[in-house]
Amino acid sequence: MTQKLKIAIQKSGRLQEQSIKLLRECGFSFSGGFSKLKAEVDNFPAEILFLRDDDIPQYIEDNVADIGIIGENVFIEKQKAGDLILKLGFAKCRLSIAIPKSEEYNDSSTLNNKKIATSYPIIVQEFLNKEGVNAEIHEISGSVEIAPGIGLADAVCDIVSTGSTLLTNGLKEVETILKSEAILIASKNLESEKQELLDQLVFRINAVNAAKNNKYLLLNAPNDAIEEITKVLPGMKSPTVTPLQEEGWSSLHSVVNENDFWQKIDELKSLGAQGILVIPIEKMIL
Ligand code: PRT
Numbered sequence: 001m002t003q004k005l006k007i008a009i010q011k012s013g014r015l016q017e018q019s020i021k022l023l024r025e026c027g028f029s030f031s032g033g034f035s036k037l038k039a040e041v042d043n044f045p046a047e048i049l050f051l052r053d054d055d056i057p058q059y060i061e062d063n064v065a066d067i068g069i070i071g072e073n074v075f076i077e078k079q080k081a082g083d084l085i086l087k088l089g090f091a092k093c094r095l096s097i098a099i100p101k102s103e104e105y106n107d108s109s110t111l112n113n114k115k116i117a118t119s120y121p122i123i124v125q126e127f128l129n130k131e132g133v134n135a136e137i138h139e140i141s142g143s144v145e146i147a148p149g150i151g152l153a154d155a156v157c158d159i160v161s162t163g164s165t166l167l168t169n170g171l172k173e174v175e176t177i178l179k180s181e182a183i184l185i186a187s188k189n190l191e192s193e194k195q196e197l198l199d200q201l202v203f204r205i206n207a208v209n210a211a212k213n214n215k216y217l218l219l220n221a222p223n224d225a226i227e228e229i230t231k232v233l234p235g236m237k238s239p240t241v242t243p244l245q246e247e248g249w250s251s252l253h254s255v256v257n258e259n260d261f262w263q264k265i266d267e268l269k270s271l272g273a274q275g276i277l278v279i280p281i282e283k284m285i286l
């Protein structure tokens with residue numbers, strides 16, 4: 001019987017929608033759903049397990065799931081056996097220490113003899129050890145941000161993304177102790193057949209993510225500007241140049257990275273490019 005790759009994703013919550021979207025963009029066809037425990041993938045030897053994110057590292061360690069998608073913060077906190085395979089670029093956030101707005105903060109020594117409420121005791125303790133700070137950690141599982149207001153703690157360490165939760169609770173961020181995003185993790189020592197399936201999935205994820213970070217660009221340019229424009233637009237190898245009907249003009253096709261996209265557009269315009277079209281790429285195999 002052919003082996004199936006068991007993929008654990010979050011059942012509901014901040015990671016669920018984008019985990020499902022990523023697997024679908026990788027060509028996996030399956031019926032997703034909140035109420036389901038698992039779903040078969042129709043066109044790839046895999047099945048998807050819908051679990052609480054906090055439980056996924058343990059399932060990976062126990063080989064109940066072969067691979068999983070979770071926040072790096074949870075992976076580090078749980079300290080379970082497993083390998084980080086790939087950062088996935090979504091659910092970006094940071095784990096930060098915050099204190100009441102009115103309190104003064106100089107450096108981490110301000111936290112000496114304070115009480116810090118958090119759902120991440122291991123990561124916080126590591127930070128305190130590194131900084132040589134002696135503080136008490138009070139572990140709570142939710143609504144960490146209200147702890148100072150009700151006199152439960154002097155400070156909190158919680159996940160921050162926009163910062164508005166801290167703000168509405170009268171807190172200010174004073175230390176960022178970890179930056180996190182969704183990651184793909186795998187059990188250690190996967191059987192070779194499963195390792196091959198994982199390699200295929202990683203290949204597809206890389207193609208999907210490369211496509212997201214790049215745009216297909218078409219433009220018209222006078223022939224005497226092509227050499228300079230080519231320097232700005234190396235593309236995947238070099239741009240495609242095709243002559244236009246109009247004498248002395250060509251059309252150039254290339255790929256540009258999202259990061260320096262606007263700067264490139266400005267340079268292209270100043271080199272004489274016209275009629276610039278920018279088109280999303282669906283998959284990109286390098
Ligand atoms: O039920 P289950 O256990 O599966 O889910 P959960 O409630 O534990 O996790 P969930 O869905 O809230 O988050 C899953 C993962 O998303 C986290 O482990 C992080 O890796 C990532 N992530 C990204 C976040 C946030 N952004 C985030 N903003 N996780 C939580 N938050 C919370 C934070 O705890 C705080 O209460 O949002 C609030 C802060 O947000 P801002 O925008 O106000 O700063």
Ligand code: ZN
Pocket residue numbers: 052053054
């Ligand atoms: Zn959770």
